[in-house]
Amino acid sequence: MLRTTLRTTALTTTLYLLASSLAVAADCDRIGNDAVEIGQIIAAGDTKSAVKQAEKLAEREVDCVEAQLLLATTLNARLDMVGGLKALSVSKKYRRAIAAALDIDPDNVDARTEEIGYLIAAPSIAGGSREKAAVRIAELRTIDPLAAAQMQLSLSRSGNDPDAVISSLQTLVNMAHSDYGPRSELARRLILAGRTDEADRELSSWAPDLSPDAWVVLEHQYLRAATRVYGGFELDIAEALLRQFIEARGHLDHPRLPSIAKANALIGSTYEGRGDFDKASDAYQATLRDDPDNRRAQDGLARISERRGE
Template sequence: MKLKQSLIITTFLFHATITGAVTEVQRTAINELLQKNDWDTAMDLAEDLVDAHPQSSLAHYLLASAIRVKMQEVSQVRAMFSIGDYKESLAKAIELDPQNLDARTEEIGFYMFAPGMAGGDKAVAANKIAALKMVNQIKGLEMEAQLAAVNEDQAGAVTVLQSLIALDPHNPGALMQLAVVAMQDNDFQQADEYLLNITAEQDAGWPLMATYQRAKARVLAKQDLDTAIDLLIAYRQALPEVVSALSLPDDSAVYWRMALAHEQQGEVSEAIRLLRQSVQLNGDFEPAQEDLDRLTE
């Protein structure tokens, strides 16, 4: 691990010396460290970038990202001491480049989700969303829909999402959210129509997630179960080949959904077999354990 980390830092520093700006290699190196929750190393590298490129919006954004992961990993008390640096880094990133959508959405997310004692403020989030819509209407609408959902305004969220797909018919996030709302309303046919419109243009994981959700909708509706099982099999076969920034359901979730479909078809022994596979893969996956206990008690 130390050797690999040393190689990352060496490559990072090499790029810092041969280029005059933050490179994709440097950005990727920091993001990979953050995915592994190695915020300490990521912060060191991001701070080096800010020192080397004080006018780089990306450098300040990467530092803010590292600070955010640190705040998620340390105690609440320690996290409070980092909030000022986090907000300052984001503000600087936006000041240097108002088109830095990552920094803008990160900042809005903070005000939207952080508790009040930490500086969260939904009214501030709404004002910053309005400013974002002047820069990028689609991204602004995405964040506006999120805020409506956080405020438990489902009707408002749906209205915004429908406006969004009118501008961007294949927007995967909007289509996925609309599908979820449709499923909550037991309108599984409408959910399926939304999901079928999701493409891989932004991330190959989106259509794969749509495949899983199409199967989930059928299991929840207790109809077309053979198709649901086929979709889950196709999802599981494709999963290892897809590189995605999304958090895609793993095999334990797939086996659990398949088990429910088989149970609804009256194939209880097959359902138990699949639930055992799910629990074996992930002993902390409570839904599968609960259903296994229910079918074997």
């Protein structure tokens, strides 16, 4: 149910964006108000009524790409609320709405990305196809290369190939230099893949002061420290970065920021890597007081106990 709530919230936001930025053509001048109203109905959880209203709108504005896209988006919201044969029926209507939007404007980026997202996420019985998604992404690349790169990342994430995700992120980072999100994810994935030198280069090539958000600066600092811990180099610098992170983290709460317990676990690893097992043990124990299930701290204490013959 949580997934449905989050999905519905995202779709409601999409509908508001359609209302404010897409419905500007003279023959679509009433789409904005309809989009807002339909978004409110979806937010209230009544996707059935929202679909009915969107269908009436699409029939009235049959030549308006935004109206057809609005119907498709609303049907997509409805898909999260139904199952079985009903879901198959809704998915058919969804695909017809997307096809109608693209018939009106084959170069409409929003309609194309909506279609690609569906092809990636939907099961094959409902028309989903990673192969078709790849073809559509190639077509989108000639219209909007950045949007195509973002959809390629979505396609890569849906597979089981970490290297493909890293490659997609690298492409996106090269195209959107000022966007921290892809660079942050790229650094994390490079760290987990053991490619810490590459992760450090990515982080060093981006100045956190480019962002007005304080949490971005802190996450960037944490990732720089994590790169050194996982790579086993400059552990004294990693410790200093982590202590600065912990001090600032106590005054800033953000869902993207790692916890203080995780930072303490990494500090334990810097001590362990430098052979100071007493301080490492203290840091790991401090971690477990706040986060009893922290695997890094548990494994670190086990290694230290084994080394001491305990």
